[in-house]
Amino acid sequence: MIQFNNVSKTYNSDVKAVENVSLDVDDGEFVILIGPSGCGKTTLLRMVNQLEDITEGEIILNRNSVQELNKIEMRRKIGYVIQSNGLFPNMTIEKNVMIVPDLLGWDRKKQRKRFNYLMELIGLHPDEFRKRYPHELSGGQQQRIGVARALAADPPVMLMDEPFGALDPIIRNRLQEEFLQIQKEVKKTILFVSHDIDEAVKMGDKIALLRDGQIMQYDRPAEILNHPENAFVSEFVGYDRVLKSTSLYSVKDLYNVVGLDSSDESSNIKTVKAETSLRIILSMLLNQEADQLVVEDEQGNRIGSLTLNHVEKFLQAEVRESSGGVTLQHE
Ligand SMILES: Nc1ncnc2c1ncn2[C@@H]1O[C@H](COP(=O)(O)OP(=O)(O)O)[C@@H](O)[C@H]1O
Ligand SMILES: [Mg+2]
Structure with missing residues (x-):
């Protein structure tokens, strides 16, 4: 060290x-x-x-x-x-x-x-x-x-x-x-x-x-x-620091904090992976490519869906959460 x-x-x-x-x-x-x-x-x-x-x-x-x-x-x-x-x-x-x-x-x-x-x-x-x-x-x-x-x-x-x-x-x-x-x-x-x-x-x-x-x-x-x-x-x-922070998180980080909605069974809906960057997700939702995205796990099972509302809630929660307090030096 x-x-x-x-x-x-x-x-x-x-x-x-x-x-x-x-x-x-x-x-x-x-x-x-x-x-x-x-x-x-x-x-x-x-x-x-x-x-x-x-x-x-x-x-x-x-x-x-x-x-x-x-x-x-x-x-x-x-x-x-x-x-x-x-x-x-x-x-x-x-x-x-x-x-x-x-x-x-x-x-x-x-x-x-x-x-x-x-x-x-x-x-x-x-x-x-x-x-x-x-x-x-x-x-x-x-x-x-x-x-x-x-x-x-x-x-x-x-x-x-x-x-x-x-x-x-x-x-x-x-x-x-x-x-x-x-x-x-x-x-x-x-x-x-x-x-x-x-x-x-x-x-x-x-x-x-x-x-x-x-x-x-x-x-x-x-x-x-x-x-x-x-x-x-x-x-x-x-x-724009909150926007920058989206590249640090994945969909998985998001649903661990705010959960997902139950997924819609309609077939023409867009799917994303749990590992996908939140930055991509936000961009897809803002591009109006879809109002709702279905999340799939590694095996391709649908585990729920999310909307812009989830992203907003998640980012607000991250900002609110008190800092873990990495100290300048741990002795
Ligand atoms: N060899 C040197 N002699 C005198 N002053 C220096 C020397 N090297 C750097 N400085 C001064 O020390 C400060 C920090 O420089 P530096 O470490 O190169 O900064 P940075 O890499 O962040 O741009 C600056 O004010 C610079 O002018
Ligand atoms: Mg330098």
């Missing part, structure tokens, strides 16, 4: 970049750092892998204070994606991606296999790119190579600084999905900087919203959206 204990960072003895930040990232947790430009996100990441000194407080990585860890060794165990991809211009793409495995002494065959796998993962053809140099790639392709490089040696911890920032929406969406899929399987501990609240809501187990070096709220996405702790948070997430 990564634990920030009252961490502050002052540059040049006067710029307070980070102020008294305390937060815990559990093993296997995907935590998003978000906030306006200059609020200290990059600085927080850079202190974890000792690219910046900590002015006050400490950061604990798996029970060790990071300052006591060997810099070189620790960085091999931490995948780091920087904002401006940071590829070495004089190395081929394959060499760039395989830097850490190479340092770890992997043999050629294992490296090649891993390279091919990672390139498929990020959607670039291995043989087409293997021998190219970074300047022969587009900005978005370079950024994807940066992600592949960070994943190369399968590190347990990933620090990712706006890794999908320069990508066009389709590729970005695809990498987000891929990344969530990878995360389901391998459960890395991830600190991920984003400036996009939609990305944060979609990707994060928790979101830490920062302002001027301080944490404004650290919570699960649903809590941030439904129970912003102050005006800054509520403005940052947007006045």
Whole structure:
């Protein structure tokens, strides 16, 4: 786990970049750092892998204070994606991606296999790119190579600084999905900087919203959206926050709270699955595709029906429900 204990960072003895930040990232947790430009996100990441000194407080990585860890060794165990991809211009793409495995002494065959796998993962053809140099790639392709490089040696911890920032929406969406899929399987501990609240809501187990070096709220996405702790948070997430929250819930979440009506037996009615996102449901109902949707379980059995009224009741209940109170730090 990564634990920030009252961490502050002052540059040049006067710029307070980070102020008294305390937060815990559990093993296997995907935590998003978000906030306006200059609020200290990059600085927080850079202190974890000792690219910046900590002015006050400490950061604990798996029970060790990071300052006591060997810099070189620790960085091999931490995948780091920087904002401006940071590829070495004089190395081929394959060499760039395989830097850490190479340092770890992997043999050629294992490296090649891993390279091919990672390139498929990020959607670039291995043989087409293997021998190219970074300047022969587009900005978005370079950024994807940066992600592949960070994943190369399968590190347990990933620090990712706006890794999908320069990508066009389709590729970005695809990498987000891929990344969530990878995360389901391998459960890395991830600190991920984003400036996009939609990305944060979609990707994060928790979101830490920062302002001027301080944490404004650290919570699960649903809590941030439904129970912003102050005006800054509520403005940052947007006045459409209730609509945004619909992508976090499924039909199943809805009927667990407000139930369903008994289903109509008429045959020409639209059916949806229990796992369908509430966002899709809301959209279908508002599109007037149907006034009523029949819900089916995995076996295709009709288990009830819902209308716009159910959605409204459910969202209101979520907003009303008192916050579970994820604390900034559990000691
Ligand atoms: N090397 C540095 N020297 C002096 N000030 C810095 C340095 N790096 C960042 N800062 C300042 O620290 C603050 C936080 O910066 P940063 O962590 O890069 O924010 P973010 O990543 O959220 O945009 C900003 O005011 C920035 O100007
Ligand atoms: Mg930054």
